[in-house]
Amino acid sequence: MSKIAVTSEGPGLKDMVDPRFGRAAGFVVVDTTTKEHTYVDNGTSQALAHGAGIQAARLMADAGVEVVLTGYVGPKAFEALKAVGIKTVQNMDKISVGQAVEKYIAGQYDYAQTPNRQHH
Amino acid sequence: MIISVASGKGGTGKTTVSASLAAVWKRPVTGVDLDVEEPNLHIFLKPDIVHEEKVYLEVPRVDESRCTLCGKCSDLCQFKAINVMGSAILTFPEMCHGCGGCLAVCPEDAVSWGTRQLGTMSRGKSGPIDFLMGSLRVGEAMSPPLMRQVKDRLKCDLARTGSDAIIDAPPGVSCPAVNAVMDSDFILLVTEPTPFGFHDFQLALEAFAPLNIPAGALINRSGIGDDSVQRFCQEQGIPVLAWIPFDTDIASAYSRGKVIADLSLEFRQKFSQLAASIIEQIGENEACPK
Numbered sequence: 267m268s269k270i271a272v273t274s275e276g277p278g279l280k281d282m283v284d285p286r287f288g289r290a291a292g293f294v295v296v297d298t299t300t301k302e303h304t305y306v307d308n309g310t311s312q313a314l315a316h317g318a319g320i321q322a323a324r325l326m327a328d329a330g331v332e333v334v335l336t337g338y339v340g341p342k343a344f345e346a347l348k349a350v351g352i353k354t355v356q357n358m359d360k361i362s363v364g365q366a367v368e369k370y371i372a373g374q375y376d377y378a379q380t381p382n383r384q385h386h
Numbered sequence: 387m388i389i390s391v392a393s394g395k396g397g398t399g400k401t402t403v404s405a406s407l408a409a410v411w412k413r414p415v416t417g418v419d420l421d422v423e424e425p426n427l428h429i430f431l432k433p434d435i436v437h438e439e440k441v442y443l444e445v446p447r448v449d450e451s452r453c454t455l456c457g458k459c460s461d462l463c464q465f466k467a468i469n470v471m472g473s474a475i476l477t478f479p480e481m482c483h484g485c486g487g488c489l490a491v492c493p494e495d496a497v498s499w500g501t502r503q504l505g506t507m508s509r510g511k512s513g514p515i516d517f518l519m520g521s522l523r524v525g526e527a528m529s530p531p532l533m534r535q536v537k538d539r540l541k542c543d544l545a546r547t548g549s550d551a552i553i554d555a556p557p558g559v560s561c562p563a564v565n566a567v568m569d570s571d572f573i574l575l576v577t578e579p580t581p582f583g584f585h586d587f588q589l590a591l592e593a594f595a596p597l598n599i600p601a602g603a604l605i606n607r608s609g610i611g612d613d614s615v616q617r618f619c620q621e622q623g624i625p626v627l628a629w630i631p632f633d634t635d636i637a638s639a640y641s642r643g644k645v646i647a648d649l650s651l652e653f654r655q656k657f658s659q660l661a662a663s664i665i666e667q668i669g670e671n672e673a674c675p676k
Contacts, residue, residue: 314466316465316466316481317465317466317467317478317481320466320469320476320478320481321466323469323471324460324469324470324471327471327472327474328471328472342478342481345476345478346469346471346476349471349474349476350471350472350473350474350476351472
């Protein structure tokens with residue numbers, strides 16, 4: 267079994283993938299074996315002036331997530347996720363959370379080797 | 387005494403005025419460039435730089451063999467510069483503001499000081515004028531820590547030489563601008579009679595008001611725009627200490643890196659008068675403390 271998190275605009279599988287990682291509204295955490303899902307709110311990261319990506323990576327590590335599906339990840343968040351051994355799949359936006367999970371289960375993904383967003 | 391030249395709006399003539407004030411100042415004076423993100427006072431004062439040093443900020447360095455991942459540092463840090471994540475501890479030195487909190491709370495003595503270069507500090511001499519400048523490293527986001535170290539150096543120099551200082555402050559009204567003017571005896575706000583100039587002049591007054599430092603205005607490029615800045619100053623009791631005309635000769639001299647006070651006797655007198663008015667304003671304030 268593996269535990270994956272999808273950046274999400276809302277709490278359920280029908281919500282759209284939030285393209286942002288650090289400033290995502292929240293994360294739908296899915297157990298790929300049982301298909302059970304829970305929601306982790308990311309409200310506190312959104313209030314930060316800087317370091318939202320690092321904060322979000324901490325949330326992922328605390329939730330025991332192994333893979334993150336999202337739109338794009340900034341350099342600091344990428345480094346933080348990599349340091350704790352969490353793999354990332356980028357460019358999973360513009361579809362629903364449920365569709366992203368299915369794509370992942372079907373093997374239609376590549377793990378990101380580099381962040382696809384730079385400092386802003 | 388320390389005089390800061392600030393503005394709110396950028397490009398109103400802070401450096402032009404700072405350089406000219408320093409050039410006519412009667413007592414020994416240090417020209418200080420605290421616009422560390424883009425220092426340019428040296429272009430006008432043309433000092434011989436005699437000393438240049440790198441300036442650092444102390445940032446945390448973790449001894450992982452001692453760290454128990456208790457998370458106290460991580461919970462304390464408001465800037466995510468030190469993070470316990472799962473079974474790892476991760477530092478982001480570029481996020482650190484150098485407060486030292488992580489060192490203080492670590493129960494295992496696992497955190498010590500490392501460094502991050504903020505920029506450089508240069509000192510020199512332009513004729514009789516002492517010169518001091520901070521330059522932020524390209525890519526560095528925080529200027530106040532560098533500015534504080536330049537100001538520490540300035541205080542030490544002033545205590546030794548007994549000279550006055552004219553600070554060329556950064557534009558804006560956020561931390562760097564407040565940091566530049568906060569230790570001065572007088573703030574000269576350079577503005578222009580345009581809607582932008584007026585708007586940002588009001589912002590600057592508002593931002594600096596809590597510092598309770600006497601302030602005066604200089605209206606640059608006078609002759610354009612309207613009289614709203616001047617009327618506002620009258621209503622609020624802010625002394626307007628000088629007017630500099632909107633003039634092709636000034637613009638042309640500026641573009642060639644010349645000091646305006648050196649252009650003609652008329653301009654020299656104008657700035658000498660400005661210097662005298664500033665000293666008078668500081669004197670009045672000392673006679674009647676708030």
